[in-house]
Amino acid sequence: GISPIITDILLLSYRYIFEISNQLSMMLKATRLRGFQRNKFSWRNLSVYAALTGSLLVRSYQQAERVYQAMLLRGYGNVLHNENNRIYFSYTNNLKYSSDSIYLFLSLIIAASFTMAEIFFFTVNN
Numbered sequence: 001g002i003s004p005i006i007t008d009i010l011l012l013s014y015r016y017i018f019e020i021s022n023q024l025s026m027m028l029k030a031t032r033l034r035g036f037q038r039n040k041f042s043w044r045n046l047s048v049y050a051a052l053t054g055s056l057l058v059r060s061y062q063q064a065e066r067v068y069q070a071m072l073l074r075g076y077g078n079v080l081h082n083e084n085n086r087i088y089f090s091y092t093n094n095l096k097y098s099s100d101s102i103y104l105f106l107s108l109i110i111a112a113s114f115t116m117a118e119i120f121f122f123t124v125n126n
Contacts, residue, residue, distance in 0.1 A: 021115060023056065031048060
């Protein structure tokens with residue numbers, strides 16, 4: 001099966017993809033209120049899209065750092081034991097399985113495709 005670290009990554013990605021999508025829709029609304037026209041292609045529009053993408057990446061990175069620090073404060077990454085002193089899981093190791101990186105890459109591609117589809121196909125009418 002899939003390792004616990006990949007499962008956690010997928011669950012956190014699913015949880016925060018909606019928040020990132022809301023941030024993106026607010027940013028697109030702000031550009032539209034400033035007079036940006038999305039329907040025509042120009043170098044200026046490409047520059048605006050690049051700036052939006054960069055800003056969204058920086059915001060996502062900052063949010064990921066805040067979430068990670070909060071998880072560390074709550075004990076995430078420590079080895080847990082039960083009554084019989086069996087180790088259930090430990091997140092202190094790196095990716096142990098070679099298939100983990102493949103699953104991670106595929107899930108990132110799928111998440112990016114859904115986000116791009118929402119940006120370009122579902123927000124055109126707004």
